[in-house]
Structures are given as structure tokens and as C-alpha cells.
Amino acid sequence: MIELLYRLRFGLLGLLLLAAVLLWPGVQRAVQVDNSLEAWFLQNDPALRAYQDFQQRFGNDEVIIVATHDARGLLTSDYFQRFQELSRALESLPAVAAVIGPGNATVPTRAGLLGSGSRPLLPAPPAQVRRTLQQHPLLQEQLFSPDFRTARFVVVLRRLPDFDARRGEILAAVESTVHRHLPPGQTYLGGVGVIFAGLNALSQHDFGLFLGLGYLLMFTVLALLYRNAWLLLYVLGIVGLATYLTLGAYGALGYRLNLMTVLLPVVLILLGIMDAMHVINERNLVAEHGPGLSDRETALLALQRTFSPCLATMLTTVAGFLALVTSPMAILRNFGLFAALGIALCLVLTFVLGAIILPLTRPAPRATRAASLGLARFYSSILTHKGRFTALSAALVLLAAAGLFWLKSDTYTLGYFPQGHRVVQDHQRLEATWGPYLPLELLVEPRPGHQLHDAALVQATAAFADSARRLPGVGRVFGFHSLYEAGLAAQFPGRGRAALGSQSLLRAVDQQLATDYPQLAGQFIHRGSGTGRITVSGRMLTARQLTAKTDTLLGLARRTLGSVATVRPAGYQPLYARIVEYVTTSQTESLLLSILTVSALVWLYVRSLRLALLTVLPNLFPVLVLLGLMGWLGIRLDTATASIAAIVLGLCVDDTVHYIHHYRQARRSGQPPHAARLGTITHVGPTIVLTSVVLFLGYAVMGLGALKTVQLFGLLTAVSVAAALFGEIVIFPLVLERFDREPAAKADRP
Known part of the structure; x- marks a missing residue:
């Protein structure tokens, strides 16, 4: 031979x-x-199909968190101008679907019994902006830290066919845009996509x-x-x-x-x-x-x-x-x-x-x-x-x-990186100035006979959010219920939570959400399926810790929401686990x-x-x-x-x-x-x-x-x-x- x-x-x-x-x-x-993910998972894998279904409802859940910090405070006319210019520049990027931040935030206006429109938060004098945000605490929670020294922008990326191949290019474009408008030494980028890129x-x-x-x-x-x-x-x-x-x-x-x-x-x-x-x-x-x-x-x-x-x-x-x-x-x-x-x-x-x-x-x-x-x-x-x-x-x-x-x-x-790597440093500064920020998504599906704006379901979701915030390592919890509460708080300052028990008011707020909160409504409520989304912000965890945290949240959801809705984990983090x-x-x-x-x-x-x-x-x-x-x-x-x-x-x-x-x-x-x-x-x-x-x-x-x-x-x-x-x-x-x-x-x- x-x-x-x-x-x-x-x-x-x-x-x-x-x-x-x-x-x-x-x-x-x-x-x-x-x-x-298509390279990792088989096409018929239930976990992948569930993730794709979530993306079809709410778009790409991979977001870039941008936080800027100034120990002297951010409520100044100079920063307001920068925020507006940054929002416009980011929105002009082809891969960006939406920007949620102080530069383009809107505040519902009061006309009659319920708000019939909205107005931009900026530009306005700093004192007026402070008063407006104090009147809308849920909106402030999404935009600024309690001391107004840190502001956050959430850059929502489009769900593109070649997104994974272009992730590095897209993140580089976002980063360069951010650093043209905000001081690089005071501005940090984070998110699952940033870490993996x-x-x-x-x-x-x-x-x-x-x-x-x-x-x-x-x-x-x-x-x-x-x-x-x-x-x-x-x-x-x-x-x-x-x-x-x-x-x-x-x-x-x-x-x-x-x-x-x-x-x-x-x-x-x-x-x-x-x-x-x-x-x-x-x-x-x-x-x-x-x-x-x-x-x-x-x-x-x-x-x-x-x-x-x-x-x-x-x-x-x-x-x-x-x-x-x-x-x-x-x-x-x-x-x-x-x-x-x-x-x-x-x-x-x-x-x-x-x-x-x-x-x-x-x-x-x-x-x-x-x-x-x-x-x-x-x-x-x-x-x-x-x-x-x-x-x-x-x-x-x-x-x-x-x-x-x-x-x-x-x-x-995150432990794979050298401690001096920029991704690690930005992550640590984000958590120090803003708090836990990595999103864990939960999908809420009303049981037969219930709708998202039912008083019982909204109240149960609010109770779940209150309990989740008390868990170690959990920061902000924001979801569809937050929009209903914000809409009611705009009409009844200081009594938004109490008004969640009124079915008629919730029904009226539900009709106004797209007008009052055009940026957030589509991110947290999917009208076609009648499902809602809750984002629990937490610390970066190991895969095992993430699984344990998810199980804890699901157990809490069953106790508070089990009679009116089913809750299941969604988004990228459970898929990563x-x-x-x-x-x-x-x-x-x-x-x-x-x-x-x-x-x-x-x-x-x-x-x-x-x-x-x-x-x-x-x-x-x-x-x-x-x-x-x-x-x-x-x-x-x-x-x-x-x-x-x-x-x-x-x-x-x-x-x-x-x-x-x-x-x-x-x-x-x-x-x-x-x-x-x-x-x-x-x-x-x-x-x-x-x-x-x-x-x-x-x-x-x-x-x-x-x-x-x-x-x-x-x-x-x-x-x-x-x-x-x-x-x-x-x-x-x-x-x-x-x-x-x-x-x-x-x-x-x-």
C-alpha cells in the first residue's frame, strides 16, 4: 500500500x-x-425559540447602558444641551432603534381628567427640571440618580439579521458618538453586549x-x-x-x-x-x-x-x-x-x-x-x-x-478580563455611580379572563416589584406596571400607587400610555399578545448565581402574581445560563x-x-x-x-x-x-x-x-x-x- x-x-x-x-x-x-445564538443553539431548541419570540414582541433586548457622572451635579444648562445633542446623534445611527434618556425624555401634560399629550423634559431651566422630576419620581428613577450626579441613557439596538457579526462595529460607533458629547473620563458604557464584545x-x-x-x-x-x-x-x-x-x-x-x-x-x-x-x-x-x-x-x-x-x-x-x-x-x-x-x-x-x-x-x-x-x-x-x-x-x-x-x-x-481592562473599570464605575444595572427580563402573560391593565394584575405586579427590590444585589425594577403608576401619579400627585386599585382609571391610563410615554410604552407592553415586560436590574453574576436569582424571582412571582398571570424568564441572561x-x-x-x-x-x-x-x-x-x-x-x-x-x-x-x-x-x-x-x-x-x-x-x-x-x-x-x-x-x-x-x-x- x-x-x-x-x-x-x-x-x-x-x-x-x-x-x-x-x-x-x-x-x-x-x-x-x-x-x-444560532451558532450555539440548534434551531429547534426551546430556549432559543423562546428568546426569539421575546425579541419579536419587544425588539432586541441587547441594550447599551451609558452613564455619565459629575460630582458637581448634572442639572445645568450645559449638560442639558449635551444630553439633547447626544440623543439626536445616537438616534441617527442606523443600528439604534431608540434612546431612552434625559435628552429626549417626555413628560405627560395634564389636560382634563387625564393627560392628553406630552412635552419634552428639556430644554428648561435647571430648577424647573428638578421640580418636574420630583413630581414624576418613576421617570426620575429611569433618568437620574437620587442625587442628580449621574444620568443614564439606554441605547436600544435594532434587531438586525447580521447583528452578531456587526456587534463590535455597532458598539464602536455608539462609543465614539457618546465620547464626542460627554467627557470620556466621566462616562461609562456597560451591558451584556459590551461585556461580550x-x-x-x-x-x-x-x-x-x-x-x-x-x-x-x-x-x-x-x-x-x-x-x-x-x-x-x-x-x-x-x-x-x-x-x-x-x-x-x-x-x-x-x-x-x-x-x-x-x-x-x-x-x-x-x-x-x-x-x-x-x-x-x-x-x-x-x-x-x-x-x-x-x-x-x-x-x-x-x-x-x-x-x-x-x-x-x-x-x-x-x-x-x-x-x-x-x-x-x-x-x-x-x-x-x-x-x-x-x-x-x-x-x-x-x-x-x-x-x-x-x-x-x-x-x-x-x-x-x-x-x-x-x-x-x-x-x-x-x-x-x-x-x-x-x-x-x-x-x-x-x-x-x-x-x-x-x-x-x-x-x-467578567472574571475573564484583566482587572485593569476598560470593560471591567466601566462596569465597576457604573455600579458605583448608578447601582446594579444589568437587566434580567421577565415576561408577564395574563391568565385567561385577565388583561395587563386589570387592577388586580397591576397591583400584584407592583407588590412583586417592591419585594424584588429588597433582594440582595437588585437595584431598580421597572415594568409595565410602572407606566400605569406613572400615568396615575401625573394626574394625582402623591396618590399614584393608591389609584392602582381603580379599574376605570387604569383603563383610561391604558389608552393614553402611547401618547404620554412614547419611548417606554412599546418597550414594556406588547399590544398584539397582551403581554408585559418587567426589567429587574441586578449585579453581574456567575451563571449558577444567575440561575439561583432567577429561581428566587420566579418563586416570588408565583406567590404574588400566580393567580392572575404566569411569569417566565426572558431575554439574553437566562439563555446565557x-x-x-x-x-x-x-x-x-x-x-x-x-x-x-x-x-x-x-x-x-x-x-x-x-x-x-x-x-x-x-x-x-x-x-x-x-x-x-x-x-x-x-x-x-x-x-x-x-x-x-x-x-x-x-x-x-x-x-x-x-x-x-x-x-x-x-x-x-x-x-x-x-x-x-x-x-x-x-x-x-x-x-x-x-x-x-x-x-x-x-x-x-x-x-x-x-x-x-x-x-x-x-x-x-x-x-x-x-x-x-x-x-x-x-x-x-x-x-x-x-x-x-x-x-x-x-x-x-x-
């Missing part, structure tokens, strides 16, 4: 290059970032920079190890072309990179380097032990000897990643599917490029020989101090297992499925149940160390760390299959267990050690990143690589020595 591959090598390379040309438009599309920008920068530095370091180490430009080209060609073709297919099918699939190059470089180094290592050994063979013969013989284990590692690793296809999230399904495709391409390219490049190179056995001699001495040390190494291994396993009890799945998005739940649950379940699938495939490959079972411990050891270390250090299992275990499992399986393949061949050739173990560790061990060094250094560089997701991914992956190395060269030989002794070998060889 390898001879046939050698004869067809240029034709196969031509097909690959033709595919590369045809997939160029797909690559261009793939490298564009798309973190839209900052996170996306920083993650793309850090992943691009430090992953690039990591790659550069990896290939520099490879160049120093082998001192051969052709071998470096071989490894680069495998990784680069596999990544290119995978991204091309990914983009051709209409997908774009997101926070998960940006890890595809990480997976491919890890497994591509490993397969390439196994081939290079085998070629060096063939040349050293087979003098007289030509460069072409040593290259093809190395490819032939490594084809079977490389094929097996590809199948097992692909099966592990395909386990993600069972996830309920589109983003994880696509990650698993295209990681599997890329891994298969790495195998193809390892042998196609190997047949082209390796015959052109001279063997470079120096690094392989040095590693083999070192491993032989190390193996002798293990046998000499077997009890110590066994005790050390058991202690590490127990210590890591104990850490599992402290492992938690949660995420705090669902994302975290999906990701961590899916990764845990898929990891278990991967372990079972990989173990079964290893069993089929080695055709020995005992050997297959013996591979479980060294494969699970680095995963156990990873999760245990996260537990001890308080690192939560979240969207940034949940994928590392699956990647590490692929790394371990690759080394284990090569190890067990050579060990089985040695035992079948008649070698006793001790000689087979020594021969295996000196034959396969150099590749395991050298790839571990290369990968450890490459991923450790990512620990220098500013974004904590990049830091954690790099450092945890580097630690896992080190643990995988320990598992392969210490634990696995000890396990084999314990369960495949000399007498057992004579009676029943595997």
Missing part, C-alpha cells in the same frame, strides 16, 4: 492542492467570527497572538531537535494544510469560527505533530538498525510500520470527538464533527507528504538516540525503585481524585462516552481485553490530574476549560496506541515481558518525550496571555501534557509489569 501511495504521491498532492484552491472561499468565510475582541487577540507564539516556539524546538528544514516543512505541511482544508470545508458549509471552533487549530497541531514525529522517530530507528538502506527505503519502511498504529489512533481519536455530536448544542456538534474531519486529514497528509518529502531527507537520529538512551536509564531506575514510583503514582491519583470533590461547573464572564449548563453537561457526558468508545476501539485493535483494560489508567490519569487540579485551585469547569479534557484524551490515546502496538508486536515475536517493555519504551518513548516537550513549551506560552480563558487553556493543557507523559513512561510500564509477568506470558501471551 505504501508503495502504491509513493507512486501516486504527486497525483494525490495535486488533488489536495486543487481542493485547497476550491476551498479558498470557504476559508475566507470561516475565519470571520460568528458567536451568534470586549471578551470576543480580547480572546481573538490573545488566542491569535499567543497561539501564534506557541506555534512558533513548537516549530523552533522541532528545528533545534532535528536540524533539518525538510522535516520542519513536513510537520508544517501536515498541520497547516490540514487546518486550511478543515476550515475551508467548515466555511463552505456556511459556518464561521466561534469561541469553540477557534480551538480547531489547537487540536490539529497537537495530533498532527504527534503523528509526524512518530513517523520521523521510526525512520530514524530504521536507518540506525538497517544500515545499507537508501533514504527512500528507510522513509517508505517507516511509513509502512507506522501506518497501522496511526490509523488506529486516528479512528479512536475521531470516535472520541464524534461523541460530541450527541450534544444538544450546535456549537459542540460542529466542533466535534470538524475536529474529527481535521484529524482524518492529518492522517492522510502524514502519509502523502511523508511519501513526497521524507525520501528527500537524510535520517536525523541524534535526538531519537539521545532520548532512547535516557529512557533506558530511566526505565532501569523505575525497576530499581519500583515501590517509590508506585507510591508516587498512587499519591498523585488520590490527590487528583480528592480535588474532584471541589470541582464546580460555573462561569463568571443555559449555554453554560449545556456546555459543561455536554462535555462531561461526551467525555464519558469518548472513554467508553476509545476503550472499545483499542480492544478491537489489540484484540486483547486485558491489554485494552490496562490502557484505561494511563489514559485517564492526565484527565484526572486536570480535573483534580482545577478542583484544588478553584478553577471552574466552564466554556473555556470544559473542552481541554477531550483534547487531552485524544493526546493520550495517540501515545497509548503506538505504545501498545509496539509492545504487542514484541510479545508476539517471542520477547519476554521485561524485554518487550524495555524495547517499547526505547522505541516509542522518544517520540512521546519529544512531542511532550514541544507541546508543553508551546502551550505554556499561552499562560502569558492577558485573558484568563487563554491563560487557563494554555497552562492547563501544558500541565495535562506533562501528566500524560508521566502516565505513559511511568504508570503504564508499572501497570504492564504488574499484570503481565513472566509466568503469565508463557501461559497466555496477549
